[in-house]
Amino acid sequence: MKIFSFHLRGKMAHFRKYYSNSSALSYFIPPRTTVAGILAGLLGRERDTYYHEFSLEKCQIALATRAPIKKCMQKLNLLMIKGDRDFNGSAEYPSQTATEFIIPHNLQKGYIDYQIWVVHEDDKVMTKLENLIKKDFVGYFSKGISVALGTAYNLGWLEKGRLIEGKEIKATTVVNINSVIPQKKCVEIVVDEVADGQYRLIKEEVPLEFDKDRKITPHGLGNMIINLTGQPVKVNIDSFVCLENGENITWME
Amino acid sequence: MIINRNSEFLFGFQATMTNPNGDPDQENKPRMDYDTSTLLVSDARRKRDCRDFLKNKGYQIFVDTLADKKVPMDTMFEYVRDSWLGDKKRMEQLFAENQSLKQAWEEMLGRDENYKEAYLNKLEELKSSKKTKELATVNNLFLTEIIKRSLIDIRLFGSAMAVEGVTRTYTGPVQISWGYSLHPVELVRSSTITSIMNEDSSTFGKKYKVYYALVAHYGTMNKYSAKLTGMTEEDRDLFRHALVQGLMTNQTDSKQGQEPLFYLEIVYKPEYDVYLGDLRRFVDVKENKEDDASREVTIRSLNDLTVDFHGLNQVITDLKDKGYIEKVIGWIHPVAQEGRLLNIPAFDPVDLWEPIQRGE
Numbered sequence: 001m002k003i004f005s006f007h008l009r010g011k012m013a014h015f016r017k018y019y020s021n022s023s024a025l026s027y028f029i030p031p032r033t034t035v036a037g038i039l040a041g042l043l044g045r046e047r048d049t050y051y052h053e054f055s056l057e058k059c060q061i062a063l064a065t066r067a068p069i070k071k072c073m074q075k076l077n078l079l080m081i082k083g084d085r086d087f088n089g090s091a092e093y094p095s096q097t098a099t100e101f102i103i104p105h106n107l108q109k110g111y112i113d114y115q116i117w118v119v120h121e122d123d124k125v126m127t128k129l130e131n132l133i134k135k136d137f138v139g140y141f142s143k144g145i146s147v148a149l150g151t152a153y154n155l156g157w158l159e160k161g162r163l164i165e166g167k168e169i170k171a172t173t174v175v176n177i178n179s180v181i182p183q184k185k186c187v188e189i190v191v192d193e194v195a196d197g198q199y200r201l202i203k204e205e206v207p208l209e210f211d212k213d214r215k216i217t218p219h220g221l222g223n224m225i226i227n228l229t230g231q232p233v234k235v236n237i238d239s240f241v242c243l244e245n246g247e248n249i250t251w252m253e
Numbered sequence: 254m255i256i257n258r259n260s261e262f263l264f265g266f267q268a269t270m271t272n273p274n275g276d277p278d279q280e281n282k283p284r285m286d287y288d289t290s291t292l293l294v295s296d297a298r299r300k301r302d303c304r305d306f307l308k309n310k311g312y313q314i315f316v317d318t319l320a321d322k323k324v325p326m327d328t329m330f331e332y333v334r335d336s337w338l339g340d341k342k343r344m345e346q347l348f349a350e351n352q353s354l355k356q357a358w359e360e361m362l363g364r365d366e367n368y369k370e371a372y373l374n375k376l377e378e379l380k381s382s383k384k385t386k387e388l389a390t391v392n393n394l395f396l397t398e399i400i401k402r403s404l405i406d407i408r409l410f411g412s413a414m415a416v417e418g419v420t421r422t423y424t425g426p427v428q429i430s431w432g433y434s435l436h437p438v439e440l441v442r443s444s445t446i447t448s449i450m451n452e453d454s455s456t457f458g459k460k461y462k463v464y465y466a467l468v469a470h471y472g473t474m475n476k477y478s479a480k481l482t483g484m485t486e487e488d489r490d491l492f493r494h495a496l497v498q499g500l501m502t503n504q505t506d507s508k509q510g511q512e513p514l515f516y517l518e519i520v521y522k523p524e525y526d527v528y529l530g531d532l533r534r535f536v537d538v539k540e541n542k543e544d545d546a547s548r549e550v551t552i553r554s555l556n557d558l559t560v561d562f563h564g565l566n567q568v569i570t571d572l573k574d575k576g577y578i579e580k581v582i583g584w585i586h587p588v589a590q591e592g593r594l595l596n597i598p599a600f601d602p603v604d605l606w607e608p609i610q611r612g613e
Contacts, residue, residue, distance in 0.1 A: 070288075096278060140530065146473035152424050152428050155531060157530020
């Protein structure tokens, strides 16, 4: 199958956990819904109109962290909104909200780097994406948004778009997986020969799919295994996609 | 005219013995990533400077007070609404420019040219029968339109709006990333100050500052978002001035010692939807170690740094060859011209120190 691969990069990111309340926590990776939002925004789709177009059925997305990342906490003065009257700061005190940011290990020299793979059932979408994120261009094109990593002010960019060939393999195998791995596909993490500093594994439950009212669908949440160092993880897994360059990825589903 | 070109900008400023952006949860210490000694400055800090500056110049802004009193959003809306309703000429122009509003208005409120009376009477009538929802379509079109036209900060930075029957979120066409220092930064070691309350008592407090930081923000201006908030070319020009002058006019105790150094903006041709992304990645900053490579450099001024725009110069040349760029505009602070900023891309100078026109 033809897969479109590209990189999402930037200096700072904030992917709000949907269940955070008084502190604004962030996922380490853009959830599948965020990636769908970036793609839809790039294509010029209007806010809240594209959830069906990028549903789990129509579009497959995989993602890998390609550079080491960490979190950093900053308190922000935000407005506490409990009703119509609270939008303009007329409340006596703003709400000081602890906000978690994702930043590169080396903030001055480094960048956050996610590699993303997409397959969309509509060939037109694939062709358009190919035209927006080009192979030999340091930036990107957009019919709508300026690309941001989560929150609008965490500006980033897209580059290195290209079509590659991939083969879906459905058999329980021990392989190195380069992308984040859905827990339900993973039989076992193989840790017989781990090099020093190779793994910093975490598990996060991330949103995968919304319905038209922004409600999470029955299959719309999934546990993902993420290696924060950006290195591949050796696992025993029941299905994956083998790419033409020898790397293996798993769809977020 | 609403902007029809994308652009990207790079704004650099220096901070000497000052606190560019305190973290309220850390005794107002400068925001830092302590692992790499990198100073951070939020986007909201820059926007606040712009808002304060524009307000002082007589522009009406949304995140603001009315007659120095903080007011709820609906009071602010009523104020803006009434000032429009009472101005027949402006209303007529509004209708001329927005046919769908005119249609919705006439369906609901008729052709009465005494707009204020027609609107307020209808509102009263619906209120008493608790049917104010019927006014939602008109309200939606009318209020969002006049709010956008009246309040410059919504046109630039967007907002979440909620009034009766209107709930909309506008993403601002102007987005500013968090700034960070392009080199390691040191906090001033002693931060204790004494305040004398009266002759008999005094108190010790803390005031945190950094010795020196060269901070850069990257930002974008988006023509598609501009259509939704109504950001005009004039707004863009005001924003550029407000960014530079707002930083200078913010002279509270903790902010003294901040100076804008450079502003560079790549303006793309209207037919191209292109962005480079974070421009700071094309700027190389080195510490001047002079002769002795082993000497630990303590960065205390721009003289201890070399800022090389070579990379940026190259990508701009490349994009110009491809025909994407309409122009590059820029402004450099006179103090920064002494050879510390190398290979700055060629730009059309704009005078961002020039006083701006006062708002109404």
